Amino acid sequence: MLNDNAVEFLSRFTEIEDLELLNVLDELPSLSPGGPWLAGGAIRRTLIGMELESDFDFFFKNAEQLSLFRKGIEKIGANKINENEHAETYMKRINGKDRLIQIVKMDFYDSPETLLDSFDFSITQLAYDGTDFYFGKYTLWDLPRKKLTLHKLTYGVATMRRLIKYTQQGFTACAGTMKAILEAVVDNPEVIQSDVKYVD
Known part of the structure; x- marks a missing residue:
């Protein structure tokens, strides 16, 4: 895994003050190296210049940290609109848009590296x-x-x-990616896990 200071990284190609991602996060409970962490779609869309229409997915080190984050977003007026065994989804109007905030509870993680x-x-x-971005080994190569490219198959149906x-x-998924997914299922059919709705 790789990491870099987020402000320094982003300032190479955009005006930080106008960055929607950071402006939204300023209104939510704080992140930290020990968790909670934002991961997935909101960061990806920001880095490739897509409209920030995705939800904000938050991951946690433990149940206590998740509970504190939940209390924090409820305190600022976020309303729960959905819940299942994998995540709780809240909505909060921030900077003129309704934002979806997902509290992911399907698993807990020791660090950003184990999360990724x-x-x-x-x-x-x-x-x-809250300070640094973390990237997979090939993320910054594949993203632009x-x-x-498949990193790991854990929830087969959700990945498809x-x-x-x-x-x-x-x-674009090349033939090698399709092959890797099929081989992972052949090696371990349990990864199909059709009941899991992956979060991102």
Whole structure:
């Protein structure tokens, strides 16, 4: 995994003061190197200049940290609109837009690195701890090329659903990626896990 100071990284290609991602996060409970962490789509969209229409996915080190974050967003007026065994989704109007805030509770993580190692595609291996960005080994190579490369298959059906979603956003999965997914299922059919709705 790689990491870099987020402000220094982002200031190479944009005006930090106008950055929607950071302006939204300023209104939410604080992140830290020990968690909670923002990960996934909101960071990806910011880095490739896409409209920030995705939800904000937050991950945690433990249940206590998750509970404190939940209390924090409820205190600022976020309303719960959905809940399942994997995540709780809240809505809060911030900077003139309704923002979806997802509290991911399907698992807990020791660090941003262990969090990113759990993600399926390299382009999803993005996290922010309030100071630094964390990237998978190939994230910054695959992301600008809009290339879907499998990092790990844990939830097979969810990964296939996400593959379709990303191809609709202009990402391309080569034959090698398809082969890697099929081989992972052949090696361990339990990874199909059709009941899991992956978060991102």
